[in-house]
Amino acid sequence: MVLNKKLLRVGYSSALVAMMASLAACGGGSQTATPDADTEMAAGSDLSGTVLVDGSSTVFPVSEAMAEEFGAANPGVAVTVGVSGTGGGFKKFCAGETDITGASRPISQEEIDLCAQAGIEYIELPIALDGLTVVVSPENDFAECLTTDELLTMWEPDAQDKIKNWNQVRADFPDAPLGLYGPGTDSGTYDFFMDAIGADGESRGDYTASEDDNVIVQGVSGDANGLGFFGLAYFTENQDKLKAVAIDSGNGTCVEPSAETVADGTYVPLARPEFIYVKQSVAEDPAIAAFVNFYISPDNAGLVDEVGYVQLPEEVNEKVISRFENKTVGSVFEGKGSIGVKLEEVL
Template identity: 55%
Template sequence: MKHTLSTTLVLSSLLTVSHTANARDLVKIDGSSTVFPITEAMAEEFQIAEKGKTMVTVGISGTGGGFKKFCRGETDISNASRPIKDSERKLCEENGVEFIELPAALDALTVVINPKNDWVKQLNVEDLKKAWEPAAQGKITSWKQMNPDFPDRPLKLFGPGTDSGTYDYFLEAVVEGKSSRGDFTATEDDNIIVQGVANDVDALGFFGLAYFEENKDKLKAAPISWKGGAAVEPSVENAKNATYQPLSRPIFIYVSKKSADEKKHVERFVEFYMDEKEASKLVSEVGYVPLPEKAYKLAQENFKNRSTGSVFHGAEVGVGIEELLARTPK
């Protein structure tokens, strides 16, 4: 079955209705809107394979919101578009929640502009930092202020809300900090960013590659230049070959070890999710980049061995997925 963001959003509303099945037949997932399309496609196909034995519900409360529920033991799996933070690890530890960190796919965080914008041929990371850093609030209000080569037109910014892992990753990659200006249109619904940029020639926004691919008839992606290098367009290939930097990133699911150990249907779902053949097909269908073959094998081993903890050492940008998976989680 062909999966798109529009179909998965509809399926989510259908699949999250009340269900009378015994709790042991239920897989509860929440978190990132970026990872949602992948997990929802997986959920649909898994439910078909299970012939109705298992129900999978997938909510969208943002990466941060999802971790709050997960670390309180309210969900089995948390979708995340960034690695778990130290504060979230602490919350999990306080509640006795051990987790297994697994990559779901690769993403190319995409900076989008209106198709009628005829002055942006590329954007430098320095341009983006100047527009989004905290010091820009109330001061950098025009395109010309962001880059003197651009016209003196109002700059209208759209982005994910502060609970979003995409927001967090963008800050680390571009602003190199923990916060941004606050005077932008923030939302946990990526479709609002699509509408905002599509309807305003002066707008700029960012989100995951899949939402751009789904709406490329309404938006234009800006090629990105980093550290003085040539500008590179966001694409599946450029995410896979790591030339689209610093905005290529892995996205994740976090699995409760207790759920995986005690609920066989959760274990089966995660094994289904990490199956290279099934995952590559579904990840591609919803517009993301499948993991390299070696990465799927390493992830399968980590899950089988119940390797708990995270391989990340604070905020890291531009690290290859195979290098990450080869690390020992802590």
């Protein structure tokens, strides 16, 4: 009997713990997003609804910043952002589970077919630019500029077990071991880089791969003969530990990666657009339309810089805005990559 009573007490006390926990949750629940001091509250915004955003982890920081500011101005609209990766995001998007999906590359042919089967139409909107940056250690004093062909020599599948020293990349480089670091094969960054240097999306397997770009930063900064690549933001934040390599696309001019060279289109072929895809059937929904307009408005382009990406040039941004106004569906890339495509021409 005593034991039984004890048992009962456990029941009560665990119920109590549960209730306390939920109450704590409730206490937090009365809080709302901290209003932003530097954003004007759009007085009288009575929009309400939900906007489900998902997709690429590269686009996430932009979407998060937009959702935060939009939410501060429109407290009635709940914008949620998930991270499923570009491919995972399209799977959910084409299954009709999300309203907007972020992508660090254009929609692929397979995904176009998947969406078509499900009857999902989409509006493709470039929202920012990024420049993949090739980095070496600051101690490396010979690799100032590399051609895309040299990058190909280093990274192509045939290089495996063969290209192991810097002097195999260019004859006047020292005879020092080449240490390669890069994102894992699942990432959109990897796909884009390999396509851009002409390796057809495939690379050698014997390099140090990490899904976390900060690990690549650590790796290259600690390896005097290392070389790696990732988005521009990871270089800008670690300029004291890394040195960016200028890229020669084959015409003899070396271009340093920077916000300017990415924006003016001279940093080829490693500059790339980032996208959001908006489901056409919900594009007229007031809350979603308001969020997308907020996202692509030039007034908010400063947020893009703030999280480490490069704003679209003005003329491209205007085309993006009219593209959304006209609700133009489909992809301008027709299932192929965005390499060598000039946005202002195709939009």
